[in-house]
Every structure is written in C-alpha cells, then in structure tokens.
Amino acid sequence: NNDLTVRQIREAMSQGLPDYMLPSYFVQLTHMPLTPNGKINRKALPAPEQSLQTGTEYIAPQTPIEEILVSIWQTVLGVPQIGVLDNFFDLGGDSIKAIQASSKLLQAGYKIEMKYWFKYQNVAELSLHVKPVTRLIDQKEIIGEVTLTPIQRWFFENKMEAPHHFNQSVMLYQKQGFDVIALRKTMQKITEHHDTLRMVFRQTEQGYEAWNRRIEEEELFSLEVMDFTGEVNPAAAIEEAANVIQSSIDLSKGPLIKLGLFQCKEGDHLLIVIHHLVVDGVSWRILLEDIGVSYGQAVNGEAIQFPQKTDSFQLWAEQLSLYANSPEMEKEREYWNGMEEIQTGLLPKDKEENYGLIKDSEAINVEWTKLETEQLLKQANNAYNTEINDLLLTAVGTAIHQWTGMDKIAVNLEGHGRETILSDLDITRTVGWFTSQYPVVLPVEVESSISQRIKNIKMGLRQVPNKGIGYGVLKYLTNHQEKQTFTLKPEISFNYLGQFDQDLENSLMQISPYSKGDDVNIHQKNRYTLDINGMVIDGSLSMTITYSNAQYYEETIQELADLLKEALKGIIEHCVMKEQVDQLHHFEEHEIAESISSKKVEKFTDEFFNSLYLKDIPGAIFVVVQDGKVLLSKGYGYSDVENKIQMNANNTLMRVGSITKLFTSTIMMQLVEQGKINLYEDIQAYLGDIEIPRKINYPLTIEHLMSYTTGFDYPDQGMEKLTNFDKSKPITLKDFIKQNMPTVVYTPGERYNYENFAFVLQGYIVEKITGIPFHQYAKEHLLKPLGMYNSSFIQTLELQNKLATGYDIENSKVPRYEYSPVDNSTGSMLSTGEDIAKFMIAMLQQGRYGENRILDSTSVKKILSLKSENNSEISYSSYGFETNFHPNYMGENIFAKSGNISGFSSFMWLLPEVNTGAFIMCNKSFINKIEIFEAFMNHFYPSLQGRKSLQLV
Incomplete structure (x- = not known):
C-alpha cells in the first residue's frame, strides 16, 4: 500500500507490540532479497534513507520559506527528498554543513542565526526563525x-x-x-x-x-x-x-x-x-x-x-579583538583555569625523542565502510542526542585508554571557530583562518560502559564555553594576558574536517590521486605526538594518525589504529541497536541499572521517610513506576496532623500546583494531533480579538508558550489574584487575559523564564478551539482515559472531603481556599498518588495506558525531548517540564517538574532511558525536593554515572 505512512504503521504495530520492540526505521520494498537457498538475504537489505530514515512521515513544504530551506538542505546534504519534519542532523548534517546551508540561505536573500540550527532541527521549526536580509554588507574592496x-x-x-x-x-x-x-x-x-x-x-x-x-x-x-x-x-x-x-x-x-x-x-x-x-x-x-x-x-x-560577500575577515578580527575584553570573556576565565588543574599523564613512547621532525613523520590511515559511515552520520547520534564529534572522541578516548591504560586523556581540539559570539556579523561565506584550538580532557574510566563514556564525553564537550573559541581569545587577545598562564599542552590533536562529498558535485572536477607534495616544511618540529585527522570522502569516513618514527615503531601505532577502528565500530553498532538490544539482550552489562523491585523501593522509602531528612514534614505520598507497573504508591505521616488522619496514596487528595502544566501540555499535543492547532504558528491566530502587546516583532508560537520561552516582561501578571478570589466578582478567562496580558519584550525562544501566564493562555486556546471549558475537556479526554477518577481541575464538594490539610513552612495550618477557574490550566489540579502513577506510566509507555492511548508516540517524544540543550541562555526545559539540574547528571534524559502552592509541594521526575518515574507530594508549602530526588537517584542508579549511594541517618 503506497499510501501508508510511517505514523500509521507505527500506530498499528503499537497495538500489539511493547514499545521497545517497535522498529525505529521503515523501508518499503517491492520484494525481499533472497539468497540462493531461498532465505532472506539480510546483507542485501537496503539501509534506511530519505524521510523514512528519520522515522518521520513525509510532509511537503507549505510556505515559500519552507520550500527554500528544503531545496538548500537537499543540495547541502545530498538527499533527494526532504520533508519539513526531517531532522537536519539525522540526515547527516553537522556544524560545517549548517554554515554551508546558512550561506546558501543568504544567497536567497534570507538569514538565520547559527544557534537556531541546533535548537530547531527541522524545516517546520527552523523556518519560523528565518528573516529577510535587511543589512546590506559592504561589497567594497578590503585593503x-x-x-x-x-x-x-x-x-x-x-x-x-x-x-x-x-x-x-x-x-x-x-x-x-x-x-x-x-x-x-x-x-x-x-x-x-x-x-x-x-x-x-x-x-x-x-x-x-x-x-x-x-x-x-x-x-x-x-x-x-x-x-x-x-x-x-x-x-x-x-x-x-x-x-x-x-x-x-x-x-x-x-x-x-x-x-x-x-x-x-x-x-x-x-x-x-x-x-x-x-x-x-x-x-x-x-x-x-x-x-x-x-x-x-x-x-x-x-x-x-559570485554570491554577495559576507562580512570581511578584517572586520571579524577587529571585532574579536574588542570582544576579548568584554565581561563575557571574563566569565570564561574560571572554566579554562579549572582545565589547567586537571592532572593528565604522558603518552608512553617506544623511543625517548620528544617530538621529532615532520620529515620523520609517518601516517596510518583507518577507514570505515560506507554503511558504517552512513550509520554514523544518520543514525548513531539519535541514541544519545549527540553530535558526530562526541562519538568520534569517545572512540579516540576508548582506543587511547585501551592502548595506554590512561583514564584522563588530554586532547587538543580544532574547531571551525565561526561561533556566533559576534551576532551582528555574518561570516558564512568569508574566507580566512578562523580555526579555534582548545584543550579538552576525555574521561575514560576502566570499568565504564560505552553508554557511560558517550554521556561523559558528550557532557564534557557541552560544558566548553562557545565551542572553545574563548581559549585562544583569552590567551592572545585580552588586556590581562599577564594573568593568563595556560600551560596545558596535550600530546594528541584531533580534528574532524567534515564531509567533502558534495563540494564538487556540480563540477566535472575530481580529487586527484597524485601527491600534492609537502604542505609543511619537513624540517619543522612536530607539534603533537599524535595528530589525528578525520574526514568523509566518497561516502566513507577515514582517519589518519600521524606520528614520528623517532618516537614509535609502526606496529605500535598500527595497534592503536586497529583499536580505534574497533572502538568506533562498536560505538556505531551500540548506538544503532540501542533501543532494541538494550531492552531485549542487555547489550552491555552496565548500560541499564538493574531493575528495581517493589520490595527494594519500599525499603529505601521507609528508611528515607523515617530519617532526619523529612522529620518536619506533616505527611507525604511517594510513588514509583517502572516498565508500566506501579512499584510503590504509599503514604507517610498525616493528612491531618491534629486529627491523626493517615496519608493514603489511593484516596488522599492534595494540590499538585504546577504539575498541572504537564497535563496542559498533554492536552495541547492532543489538539496538535487532531490538526486543530499548530505548534509553530503565532498564537494570535487563536486569540481572536485579544491583542498581544509586542516590542519585538517576532512570532510567538504555541511551542514558546509550552516551553517557558515567550519573552514576556511579566510572566506572572495578575496571578496573585487567583487565590482566595472574590466569588462575588467572577471574571471570565478572556477578561482576565485582556486585563493582564504581558508584553513581549524579548525575542520568543531565546531566553527561559518560568511563567504561569503562558499556561493561562493555553487554557484559553483549548476553550476557544474545543468550545468547552478547559476542566471539562481535560476530564473527558485525559483524566477519564487514564482512569484518574480521584483527580480534577476544579474543587468539587466530594473531592474537598478527601483533600489533605495544608501546612506552611512553620507547620501552621493553612486555611482551606479555592482557586479561580482562570487557573485551571496552570496550577489548580487536585490528585492522588494512585492517579499520578497512571499519568507517569502513560508518558513512559509512549502515550499508552492499558487499552487506552492519550497521545501517539511521536507526540510523547516531543514532550520528552529537551528544547534548550544547545542554548546556554535557556534552562533545561521541554513542554511543561523544566529543571536546572540536567548538567549535573551528565546528560542523562531526566525530565522533571515541581509544584509549589500554599500548603502543598510536589515533584515529578521521569527517566525514559530506564522506563522509570517517581513522584512525591507533601502537605507542606516547602520541602527540599531536590534532596529527595538525589537520594533516590544515588541509591538506585549510581552505576549510570558512577554516583555513590547516600547514607541515610
């Protein structure tokens, strides 16, 4: 059936298969290739490609900007058909390809900031940030x-x-x-x-x-x-x-x-x-x-x-020199000073020569097959949301570790150096030597798994400020050079030059097989003991290890080359097979921490809630789910201290505060699936006669509302009026919005700011689109399918009798209060531990709970994906979720949300990689929720990143 889409196939298969058995990729064939014996010839099966390769349904471009972007992507990436939902990096893109694409976009009369290539990775999202060129770059001769x-x-x-x-x-x-x-x-x-x-x-x-x-x-x-x-x-x-x-x-x-x-x-x-x-x-x-x-x-x-010139190298160099003494550069100094303090060893040598001369250099080339290269460029990065350098450096670190036994390996990295630190300049078509050089230390512990190494190295690279350009700026351009004593000199240099396959595709010219001669004088000293350079030519990745024969025998470096080849092959295989093999065969011993049992969870929780950590909390409910099952749903302490009423996870209701926002985000994604709203459309289209005051002329989209990036000046405008509101003076949701609408003063999508008003707007959009109140829609389309019969967004008399008594930080009773219906979509939800467990299971089971489905898997994946990982100005947020502790956990996929409301506190965290979720709610205005989170993580998942279990007292 040629009309079937990937989404339809995936949805049909999900009805009979568990999530971990669902294929990641689909390829349509006219027939299955067979061996001479009549069996399926697996080696002849084609690798996934085009839109099916990314697991997304093909959607053609709808707007002129989308058409331009698709055409550019097809040219730069060499892919014949690209849909607006295909991911740039899944199709083989990298930072250098992004520069090339930006250059071609400029030729078409449009521009986009480089950071958006990493934040919005498909055409549909990226197109919203494309702007027409307004500044004419001087085309004069530079002298x-x-x-x-x-x-x-x-x-x-x-x-x-x-x-x-x-x-x-x-x-x-x-x-x-x-x-x-x-x-x-x-x-x-x-x-x-x-x-x-x-x-x-x-x-x-x-x-x-x-x-x-x-x-x-x-x-x-x-x-x-x-x-x-x-x-x-x-x-x-x-x-x-x-x-x-x-x-x-x-x-x-x-x-x-x-x-x-x-x-x-x-x-x-x-x-x-x-x-x-x-x-x-x-x-x-x-x-x-x-x-x-x-x-x-x-x-x-x-x-x-020729295409129009971009800003000159002369101007870039001048502006970079001015930037060198800016406050931004001073902030980087501490990071690079810390790098200097890391202790690394020296590489063992066969001979005692220090470096040797270029004339003594030899090189060994390592090559990977076209299939392995394609998997590396187009599939492997999906496993851990990595860039190609993360995986290549993991392979280099692993090989050096196996070769020498070293567990901290200093490497000099070369980057393209065209970072967007000077945002007003466009150098996408400027020729010059922009290269940045900076040291990194690759942590490769003896017992660490492939997964751990990838995550550790990835997060280490993410912590490098501005891709390392500041290292050279601080060392050579600042007025404080006398303070700077950068002395770390890695013996290894690594540079991935990218893909050269398309650079001559429209020409009859080819790369000559003959020698170019010596690029560098052979009597110069080698700068590094090992110089490793990689590139993709004709569809195959190759890495060249250059060394001095005055230091090493050929067989010694050949051993390293063999280790490097096997290390990267292993990483590619691991990443490509991760979803299936991790779940079915425990592909790697330490990849997933051992399954936690109900008994273990209860023992830990009992000890924890009886420890000094929680001695001042009146009562709490703790819930843990894993693999679609509830491991624990238990109450501790009292829902009413005065009357000694015990907490009951099944029946005691508490206010969950801003946990409500997760349910609102789920409802919004339901409407997206139904085609009733568009994540990337300006919300003005849904507000009717409500005008949004703007000082920034830029689209404010549904996605911005959901991910705390609206750019509003006062994101909590009017929210203080919603508690203990005057029933005699009811206000409609529309009137509340009109009276309190904040102003857009920052470019939407560029900065995180925790906000409530954005979720009030979402509630209004739901009501306007569906024609019924938010709480009613939520009850019918979310709470009922999940069987959450003890949950509500409004406080009924029946539920009020089950509501725990709230206490303030001094443990004084908080009088009962009602919330305005205006706040239904922001923080008014009441629920039980048992009910919240059902929601967590659904999110971890790709939108399915029992026989019912609240979202399809694509929508859940969108919710459980960081929207700000590559933008340091934004907290680690997604749709509804928001947290600031992600960097401390080395890039693990942790999605968390807290709720604080008068008399109650709550905290939920999901770990999709181990299919686990946990939730705590207490009847006290403030508790140290991060302490509880860390105690749980350190106790049950220390092996994920080498954490040590806490000792409870």
Missing part, C-alpha cells in the same frame, strides 16, 4: 591593516622553522583537461572577490603584521603550466614540481595562493596551494564551490558572478 586573530598569533608565537611553508592544498583532476585562459580568469576573479587571499604578513620590530593588498598591487596568484604528457612516471614528476610550489610562497610579498597545472596524457591535474594563514577547512568548501562554478562560467564565455 589595509588586519588585526591578527588568536590562531594567527599562535602561528607566529611558535617560531616555525620555515614559516613561509605552512600550507593547505588540494589537487584537482579533470579528464578532458583545463582551459588555461578560463582558469586564469577564474583565479583572478576568485582573488579579487575573496579579499583575505590578497593578504601578506610583514615582520616588524613589534612582530608580524597582516596587510590586505589592493587588487592592482602586483600579482594576486601565480599559475605555472607544465607539460608532462611525455613523462613515463607522471606521478613522480608531479610530486617533485608540487614540492617546489609548496615551498615557494613569500609571506611578506605574496601571493599566498599558488597553482600548478600539470598536463598529462590521461588528463590534467591542478594543484592549488594556499598558505594556512589565510585559509581553513570551511574556506576550502567556499573556494571549491566558487572555483567549480566560475570556471564553468568562464569556459562557456559567461560573465563570472
């Missing part, structure tokens, strides 16, 4: 002095043996040969357009200074044409000629770009050499694209045209 950037200062500080010979190069091949005249025209225009390529570096008494030459100043590039058609051994002739070109650059006079065209019988080989001071990996992508397109134009006799 004059250029401030040295940190990486350039690092270069000159190292006092290279031959600083003129420190290049990056590429050798292109074209079977039909190159048109020399067209090639000269192309390179002339390239060097005129990309101003940085005209830079020179002159030595003065104060050191080196950079200068951007005028277009008419001397030659901008050199091109030597050599006829090797009669050569018996063209490879050797080309290598010899290439080495001459590589060593011939003059830093003070220029040009810093030189080409050699080697004409051979089987076609032409074009060497392009550029000094590293003016180019980096991202720049090469820009240049290769421009060379391919402009050469084609020149050959066809067309005028050579």
Whole structure:
C-alpha cells in the first residue's frame, strides 16, 4: 500500500507490540532479497534513507520559506527528498554543513542565526526563525591593516622553522583537461572577490603584521603550466614540481595562493596551494564551490558572478579583538583555569625523542565502510542526542585508554571557530583562518560502559564555553594576558574536517590521486605526538594518525589504529541497536541499572521517610513506576496532623500546583494531533480579538508558550489574584487575559523564564478551539482515559472531603481556599498518588495506558525531548517540564517538574532511558525536593554515572 505512512504503521504495530520492540526505521520494498537457498538475504537489505530514515512521515513544504530551506538542505546534504519534519542532523548534517546551508540561505536573500540550527532541527521549526536580509554588507574592496586573530598569533608565537611553508592544498583532476585562459580568469576573479587571499604578513620590530593588498598591487596568484604528457612516471614528476610550489610562497610579498597545472596524457591535474594563514577547512568548501562554478562560467564565455560577500575577515578580527575584553570573556576565565588543574599523564613512547621532525613523520590511515559511515552520520547520534564529534572522541578516548591504560586523556581540539559570539556579523561565506584550538580532557574510566563514556564525553564537550573559541581569545587577545598562564599542552590533536562529498558535485572536477607534495616544511618540529585527522570522502569516513618514527615503531601505532577502528565500530553498532538490544539482550552489562523491585523501593522509602531528612514534614505520598507497573504508591505521616488522619496514596487528595502544566501540555499535543492547532504558528491566530502587546516583532508560537520561552516582561501578571478570589466578582478567562496580558519584550525562544501566564493562555486556546471549558475537556479526554477518577481541575464538594490539610513552612495550618477557574490550566489540579502513577506510566509507555492511548508516540517524544540543550541562555526545559539540574547528571534524559502552592509541594521526575518515574507530594508549602530526588537517584542508579549511594541517618 503506497499510501501508508510511517505514523500509521507505527500506530498499528503499537497495538500489539511493547514499545521497545517497535522498529525505529521503515523501508518499503517491492520484494525481499533472497539468497540462493531461498532465505532472506539480510546483507542485501537496503539501509534506511530519505524521510523514512528519520522515522518521520513525509510532509511537503507549505510556505515559500519552507520550500527554500528544503531545496538548500537537499543540495547541502545530498538527499533527494526532504520533508519539513526531517531532522537536519539525522540526515547527516553537522556544524560545517549548517554554515554551508546558512550561506546558501543568504544567497536567497534570507538569514538565520547559527544557534537556531541546533535548537530547531527541522524545516517546520527552523523556518519560523528565518528573516529577510535587511543589512546590506559592504561589497567594497578590503585593503589595509588586519588585526591578527588568536590562531594567527599562535602561528607566529611558535617560531616555525620555515614559516613561509605552512600550507593547505588540494589537487584537482579533470579528464578532458583545463582551459588555461578560463582558469586564469577564474583565479583572478576568485582573488579579487575573496579579499583575505590578497593578504601578506610583514615582520616588524613589534612582530608580524597582516596587510590586505589592493587588487592592482602586483600579482594576486601565480599559475605555472607544465607539460608532462611525455613523462613515463607522471606521478613522480608531479610530486617533485608540487614540492617546489609548496615551498615557494613569500609571506611578506605574496601571493599566498599558488597553482600548478600539470598536463598529462590521461588528463590534467591542478594543484592549488594556499598558505594556512589565510585559509581553513570551511574556506576550502567556499573556494571549491566558487572555483567549480566560475570556471564553468568562464569556459562557456559567461560573465563570472559570485554570491554577495559576507562580512570581511578584517572586520571579524577587529571585532574579536574588542570582544576579548568584554565581561563575557571574563566569565570564561574560571572554566579554562579549572582545565589547567586537571592532572593528565604522558603518552608512553617506544623511543625517548620528544617530538621529532615532520620529515620523520609517518601516517596510518583507518577507514570505515560506507554503511558504517552512513550509520554514523544518520543514525548513531539519535541514541544519545549527540553530535558526530562526541562519538568520534569517545572512540579516540576508548582506543587511547585501551592502548595506554590512561583514564584522563588530554586532547587538543580544532574547531571551525565561526561561533556566533559576534551576532551582528555574518561570516558564512568569508574566507580566512578562523580555526579555534582548545584543550579538552576525555574521561575514560576502566570499568565504564560505552553508554557511560558517550554521556561523559558528550557532557564534557557541552560544558566548553562557545565551542572553545574563548581559549585562544583569552590567551592572545585580552588586556590581562599577564594573568593568563595556560600551560596545558596535550600530546594528541584531533580534528574532524567534515564531509567533502558534495563540494564538487556540480563540477566535472575530481580529487586527484597524485601527491600534492609537502604542505609543511619537513624540517619543522612536530607539534603533537599524535595528530589525528578525520574526514568523509566518497561516502566513507577515514582517519589518519600521524606520528614520528623517532618516537614509535609502526606496529605500535598500527595497534592503536586497529583499536580505534574497533572502538568506533562498536560505538556505531551500540548506538544503532540501542533501543532494541538494550531492552531485549542487555547489550552491555552496565548500560541499564538493574531493575528495581517493589520490595527494594519500599525499603529505601521507609528508611528515607523515617530519617532526619523529612522529620518536619506533616505527611507525604511517594510513588514509583517502572516498565508500566506501579512499584510503590504509599503514604507517610498525616493528612491531618491534629486529627491523626493517615496519608493514603489511593484516596488522599492534595494540590499538585504546577504539575498541572504537564497535563496542559498533554492536552495541547492532543489538539496538535487532531490538526486543530499548530505548534509553530503565532498564537494570535487563536486569540481572536485579544491583542498581544509586542516590542519585538517576532512570532510567538504555541511551542514558546509550552516551553517557558515567550519573552514576556511579566510572566506572572495578575496571578496573585487567583487565590482566595472574590466569588462575588467572577471574571471570565478572556477578561482576565485582556486585563493582564504581558508584553513581549524579548525575542520568543531565546531566553527561559518560568511563567504561569503562558499556561493561562493555553487554557484559553483549548476553550476557544474545543468550545468547552478547559476542566471539562481535560476530564473527558485525559483524566477519564487514564482512569484518574480521584483527580480534577476544579474543587468539587466530594473531592474537598478527601483533600489533605495544608501546612506552611512553620507547620501552621493553612486555611482551606479555592482557586479561580482562570487557573485551571496552570496550577489548580487536585490528585492522588494512585492517579499520578497512571499519568507517569502513560508518558513512559509512549502515550499508552492499558487499552487506552492519550497521545501517539511521536507526540510523547516531543514532550520528552529537551528544547534548550544547545542554548546556554535557556534552562533545561521541554513542554511543561523544566529543571536546572540536567548538567549535573551528565546528560542523562531526566525530565522533571515541581509544584509549589500554599500548603502543598510536589515533584515529578521521569527517566525514559530506564522506563522509570517517581513522584512525591507533601502537605507542606516547602520541602527540599531536590534532596529527595538525589537520594533516590544515588541509591538506585549510581552505576549510570558512577554516583555513590547516600547514607541515610
């Protein structure tokens, strides 16, 4: 049936299979491939691809912006069909691909901040943050002095043996040969357009200074044409000629770009050499694209045209120097000082030489299959919400640990350096050396599992401020350099250069198999003991380990290479199979902590509630669920101290406060499933004649309401009026909103602020869409399907008789009170431990409770996914959930929500990876809920991150 969607298939299968057995991916086949014996040929089964690969239903673009984004994604990612719900990173995207896509978006007349690529990862969400280009970037010729950037200062500080010979190069091949005249025209225009390529570096008494030459100043590039058609051994002739070109650059006079065209019988080989001071990996992508397109134009006799320039390297360097002394940089100093204090060891060597020279260098290449590479790029990151560097560095750390026994491994990382710290500048198409360098320490403990290593390394990398760009800024640009004593010098360098598969796809040029010569003078000292570089070419990942034969024997490094290959293969297999294998076969011994039994939970809870931790709490109910079952639902203490009425988890009601918001978010997702609301549409479409005051002209969406990121100035406006409200002066929900509507003063989605008014608005939208009061809709469509018959959003007489007595922080009785119906969707819910257990089970079982379903699995996944993990300005929030302790738990998927209301406190946390949830509610205005959470986690899940159990007293 060609009309079936992934969602329909998944929903049908979920009726008869437990969640852990549901496939993650679907591929439609006309027939099953068979072996000669008539059995299914599993090796011939195709890997998932296109929209089915991401497990999402294909939805075509609906708006012009979505169409533009889809077209750009298809070009940059090399995927023929992309839907608006497909995930950029699941399809093989990375930070460098995001820069390329931003560049193409700019060419179309639109722009987007780089941080949004990581926060909104599909076209539907990302399109809402695309803006038309309003600032025209000056297209004039850039001339004059250029401030040295940190990486350039690092270069000159190292006092290279031959600083003129420190290049990056590429050798292109074209079977039909190159048109020399067209090639000269192309390179002339390239060097005129990309101003940085005209830079020179002159030595003065104060050191080196950079200068951007005028277009008419001397030659901008050199091109030597050599006829090797009669050569018996063209490879050797080309290598010899290439080495001459590589060593011939003059830093003070220029040009810093030189080409050699080697004409051979089987076609032409074009060497392009550029000094590293003016180019980096991202720049090469820009240049290769421009060379391919402009050469084609020149050959066809067309005028050579380039996309508009982005901000100049000169301006970036100047602004970066100013940023170096900003308060933001001072905040980073403590982090980097802390990095210096970590004790790491030295790599063992076969020989005693310190570093050796480049001429002593050898390299061993490690390759992975195209299938393994595809799984790494498109599937593996789903398991732990990682980026490719997280997994590659986990493999490197694991291999080094197995090779040396070291458990703290210092690595120098190189990043593209184009971070959005200068948000007003656009450098997506700017050529230059932007690279950032910074140290990280990879923790690889002896007994740690693959899962633990991935999580530990991922979280360590997430804690690096601004992807490490500040390290060099602090070291080389601040006015406080005398305070800075960065001395950590990792012996290992790692750099993942990304994917080069699409960079020449519209050109007849290919990468030449011949040697480019030596990029760097061979008499210079090696900067690192081990230099590991990786990239994807022709669909396969390869990593090169460069070492000195003055320090190591080949077989020693080959052993490391073999360990690296197996480590990454193991990580890929683990991540791809995680959902199925973890649940069915306990794929790794320590991946999931042992199942906790009812008896163990009750023993722990009894001890805990009888300890000094809770001696001042009148009463409490504690609930734990796991794998769709209630392990514990038990009351402690009194619901009424004066009358000695015991807490009863089944019958005692308490106010759960802001836990209400989780139910509101669930209801909103129900309406999304029904097609009645759109998460990404401006809420004005649902408010009718209620106007939202705005000082920021930017969409305010349903998602912003649900994730505490509205940008309101007073997010609790009018909420103090809802307790003990005057019944004689009832107010409608609409009138309350009109009277108290806050103003949007910050860009929605950019900053977290705990808010109640956003959930009042959601309640109003539910009423307006459904035509019935919020509490009534919630009862029929959420509470009833879950069998939550002792729960309500309004206080009826029947329920009031079951309501516990509330106490303040001094344990004085809080008088009974009612909440205004206006607050139904924010904090008015009453419930029991037994009822809350049902809700937690449903959320952990992908929306299903017994025979009923409150949400489909896709909606639950949206709720149980962080909306702010990549934005440090926002707390760790999702739809309804919000917490600020996520970083302390090393990236584990923990979703928590607290509730505080006069006389009552509550706290819920869900751990989807171990299918466990816990909930506590007390009849006291304030308790230390985080202490309870940590005691539970430390006791039952210490192995997840090496926690130690607390001793209860």
